[in-house]
Amino acid sequence: MRIEQAVYGEVSGRGHGLRTSSMKNSELAKSLASHLDLPDSIPLGISNWSPFVRGFPIDDQYVIARTFLDPSASRSGMVLTHALIIRIEEIAHIEDFAFLFECLFSSADEFPDNLSPLMLVPSLCKSSPDTELIAAANALSDPAGRTAIWLGVTGFEELVCSLWKNLWPDLRRTFSFRLSFSPKDIVDDPKPSIVCSPEKLQSLWINQNLINQNSALPMSEIARILCGHADVTPILKLANSLEIKLDSLTMLARLERLNALLSDNFDVDCLLGALRLTEGLSKNPELGKKLKTSLISKISALISKATLKQLLVMRNLTLVGFNDTKEMWNAVENRVCNLDFGEVNDDDLSSLFIYSVNPDLAIYDWRESIQAALKTVAHKKPSSLFRGIWRCVPLANDAFSAAISILPKTDDIESELVLAIPNKLSPPKTSALLTPLLKKQWIVAHGAVLGSVLSPLEAVEQQIQIDTDSSKDSGIRAALRFATPAQVLAYAVKFKDSRLIEWASELAVNHPEILHDILCKDIIEQQVWRLSIEKKPTRWNSPSDPINARDTLLVMLENGSPIDNRLLEVLANTPLANLYEAPDRENLWKLLPARTCDRYLQATVFGWVESAEQSTSEEQLEAELEQAIVSSTALAQALAKPTISITTRVSMISSLPSFKEENFISWAGDLLNTVRPIQHSEAEQLGRLMFSRRWKAAVRHLASHHAPYRTDLKPCLTICNEFLDWYTAWRLGISKPSASDKWSALERLVCDLYPNGPDTDELWSRAGGNNWDLLNQSQSGLTRWHSALNKIRSGGSLKSKKLMETMLDDFPENEELKFFSNDSDILGISRSKLPW
Structure with a gap:
């Protein structure tokens, strides 16, 4: 293994810089100068810091150095540094760091003017674990990722060696260590993994990540790994499955947590945590596909049992590092579809509505799943969603508005919402409820809200202002449902x-x-x-x-x-159509609508008839009503009622000037056929009626058809005597004519029977008279009869009795002849009946 060397210290005219190097490429060696000086000025009174070791990666090299205070420098605080520069890929696989420290100068006196590369063969690690390794491991596993602080310089090299041995190649590539005088000089990016600091500076490190040298046991799984008490292999495998490098303590902490979550009994919370960690660790969807797909499938299977609170936690799961999350969001949608909104926490439900419409609060996929589910739930019957929506009103107006914006804009959904509304609502602000409803054009729900918040009068007054479609009344009724x-x-x-x-x-x-x-x-x-x-x-x-x-x-x-x-038309079909006692009745018939006037008239007819049946008084009626009464069946029925007195019935007719004579004749005939006898006063009343109406035909009808057999009619006909011929009146005993009247009447009769005179058909001679006693035929029949009757009346040869007998032979059915034939004034004898 080739190891390059370099020495750094005071350089004339340039301060701290490269003095000498074994590297052919001196530019790299020169660039390291600033990294191999002191991190900051030496605090006053601090002297026990030299020498110290440091190590750090830079580009594809790893630098290990020992730094000394330079007593020969032109100014205080200058240092000498001996550095070993090794290819990072080689040092990452070396477990024993101690042999490298052994290659560093041990004092400031050893620094040569020239350096050459070292060619070494790495030895097996012979160093035993440092006694302070557990404490350092605990500090390095700090959840905040802060630099671990070792107080003192003594023992720092041994501690680094012990740590290095338990690291793996990827983490060794990023591991760094050095001296620090205060938190202010730890500004590197990345920060050193661990630093040493003079013990006298302990006060500067309060609230920092100090290594508690009294720690006896690892405080976390990461600490156990770093101090060699736990195997890092499972975590390395996990990193490999995600196709990422485990090259930092922060990464170690996250992967260890992920490994713990994946190793635990699966539940929604664990898997959600695993998803988040995986997303943070691997944002490339093309890497770690197998693990990511498995995670999505596992959580999708468990979401059916997730609580609403757990679903809310998922709202910011961006999962850009995952290729396909559709299965999970479908599961979320199905879970919300099956929620019992009557049991969920109202605060959580409010949050669900609010988050589902706010892009700043929830990701698109989550919002789409929730909204789709809520729309589906809204169509279920029965659905507890609507009561849940109303329960959110006192909590947050935004929640209600959000829920309304999601619901499908259909009449049946509005109806379900209205059915679920509480009798009383106490919103923080009423308009916050009404505005989203109006935006949805849910006028009925708008009215229902007003009815639950305001008094009936206030509710309907406000509702009418916006509910302007007169063909729809559901909104008005909803607003007044408590009225x-x-x-x-x-x-x-x-x-x-x-x-x-x-x-x-x-x-x-x-x-x-x-x-x-x-x-x-x-x-x-x-x-x-x-x-x-x-x-x-x-x-x-x-x-x-x-x-x-x-x-x-x-x-x-x-x-x-x-x-x-x-209303006039409707009342025309009720008992109130009887206007008999209405004020100014006579003026109404021209004012009432033509199509209803007749019904009022008919009802009033019955009213008049009913009143008239109870009274004998007569009143003057207006023409319209009188005509209606006269032509009505009600009148005919009343006039035929045997339970109504004749006096009352006649009074009814008397009140009707247009009552026709022929109708009276018919009615009187029916009356006389069913009632006998009638009282004297009733007969007189009939007579007065006929006389006043000048009903001659009626009088003659009664005289000819009823009077001959009804002596009780005599008072009636007596009043109407002037309408009767003398004969009828004489015959009925109503009047007593004189003898002259009788002879005059006889003269008229015989002129009618024998118009040519007494010798017609040899009447005179057949009666025993002589025709020469008669006037010649050049005279009129009337003159000749007048002369002949005068002769009989004056005692002529022909007797009236003989003449009467002969005429009766010619006209045996003539009632007048029969009557005259039995009259003493005509016969000239006392009245006695003849054989006929």
């Missing part, structure tokens, strides 16, 4: 919103009491009442005084005030 039915009605009146109006009407169906106090002066009240009736017709009587409410509506109609015209 009473009465409040909903009050808000409908206040805000005049069609959705509130519709909802209030629905509530009125099952809670009619909310309409109890309405006066119907407000058009919104009218609309709510109308809609409730449309849904349930019996709700027409929901107001405490429905008639007064209706009348208020009608007064507004009459005054031209705005009203709900459709």
